[in-house]
Amino acid sequence: MTTEPSIVCDNLVRIYQTEGVEVVALQGLDLLVEPGDLLAIVGASGSGKSTLLNILSGNDVPTAGRASVAGYDLLELSGRRRAEYRRDVAGFVWQQASHGLMPFLSAAENVALPLLISGVPRRERTERAAELLTLLDIDHCRDHRPAEMSGGEQQRCAIAVAVANRPQVLFADEPTGELDSTTADEVFAALRRTNDELGTTIVIVTHDPEVAEHVDRTVAIRDGRTASETLRRTELTAEGHERIVAEEYAVLDRAGRVQLPREFVSTLGLRDRVRLELEPDHVGVWPGAGGPVSGSGEPGGEEEAR
Numbered sequence: 001m002t003t004e005p006s007i008v009c010d011n012l013v014r015i016y017q018t019e020g021v022e023v024v025a026l027q028g029l030d031l032l033v034e035p036g037d038l039l040a041i042v043g044a045s046g047s048g049k050s051t052l053l054n055i056l057s058g059n060d061v062p063t064a065g066r067a068s069v070a071g072y073d074l075l076e077l078s079g080r081r082r083a084e085y086r087r088d089v090a091g092f093v094w095q096q097a098s099h100g101l102m103p104f105l106s107a108a109e110n111v112a113l114p115l116l117i118s119g120v121p122r123r124e125r126t127e128r129a130a131e132l133l134t135l136l137d138i139d140h141c142r143d144h145r146p147a148e149m150s151g152g153e154q155q156r157c158a159i160a161v162a163v164a165n166r167p168q169v170l171f172a173d174e175p176t177g178e179l180d181s182t183t184a185d186e187v188f189a190a191l192r193r194t195n196d197e198l199g200t201t202i203v204i205v206t207h208d209p210e211v212a213e214h215v216d217r218t219v220a221i222r223d224g225r226t227a228s229e230t231l232r233r234t235e236l237t238a239e240g241h242e243r244i245v246a247e248e249y250a251v252l253d254r255a256g257r258v259q260l261p262r263e264f265v266s267t268l269g270l271r272d273r274v275r276l277e278l279e280p281d282h283v284g285v286w287p288g289a290g291g292p293v294s295g296s297g298e299p300g301g302e303e304e305a306r
């Protein structure tokens with residue numbers, strides 16, 4: 001197993017030029033994803049999710065910065081390497097399951113198709129398709145065409161198609177955007193099972209913050225930058241019960257920048273300038289005009305207001 005990170009985005013910048021106006025969609029985005037991670041990237045509309053995904057899928061190149069997936073430098077992909085990257089290295093699942101499925105083929109034939117294209121012998125194709133349909137809990141749809149499956153079954157079938165060629169990384173773009181919440185839970189559970197059983201690195205990109213309950217790591221992007229990360233782990237209580245702990249971290253980029261959560265900024269009325277104080281084990285941040293007296297260590301000292 002490779003110890004190299006699956007995905008490296010280093011200071012990614014993407015500027016769009018439309019009619020003389022520049023839109024900075026990504027402004028120095030950093031992201032490191034380790035092999036086998038199950039990660040969600042969450043952001044509001046316009047935060048830069050599609051721009052990032054377009055770069056990671058090899059459809060677009062950044063204006064500056066570096067991006068690589070499984071050792072493939074996405075800025076240097078020639079036509080042949082790009083086709084190889086899309087066929088063998090990165091799998092994709094879209095919001096509309098139908099994007100990944102052939103309407104005239106059964107579920108089993110759909111899953112076997114990428115293997116056929118890669119020259120895998122018939123017996124192996126049939127076995128692999130059966131294995132994946134079982135893993136995704138849709139064996140009963142083996143002979144059904146997409147139109148004969150529910151939305152959730154179609155999406156699970158699309159996941160099976162996307163991982164048929166054993167890609168190292170699977171990107172899922174709003175995979176539950178068109179599903180009700182119960183069906184969405186089933187699709188998230190299917191992605192988790194795929195991650196557990198096949199070891200595929202999975203990145204789910206969505207505007208839905210609920211996804212955080214289904215993954216180990218959630219990266220929030222805001223204004224084209226990674227703003228915060230929530231890490232989720234299971235720990236044992238003193239009584240021996242399992243408990244899920246979710247902790248939110250701000251992301252410190254290589255230039256030392258941190259984005260404060262919006263609610264912190266509004267609660268303390270922070271704006272323009274803030275005062276920073278280095279303590280032995282933390283950094284304090286105070287509103288510019290009401291910070292501590294240098295060396296006092298106490299926030300809000302009156303002297304500071306003068």
Ligand SMILES: Nc1ncnc2c1ncn2[C@@H]1O[C@H](COP(=O)(O)OP(=O)(O)OP(=O)(O)O)[C@@H](O)[C@H]1O
Nearest residue numbers: 016018023025043044045046047048049050051052
């Ligand atoms: N081709 C383009 N030309 C000009 N501006 C663009 C282009 N594509 C995206 N943008 C702008 O870049 C910013 C980021 O857009 P992006 O589509 O990446 O966000 P998003 O998080 O995917 O949003 P949504 O969830 O609505 O799809 C937005 O301000 C958007 O208007």
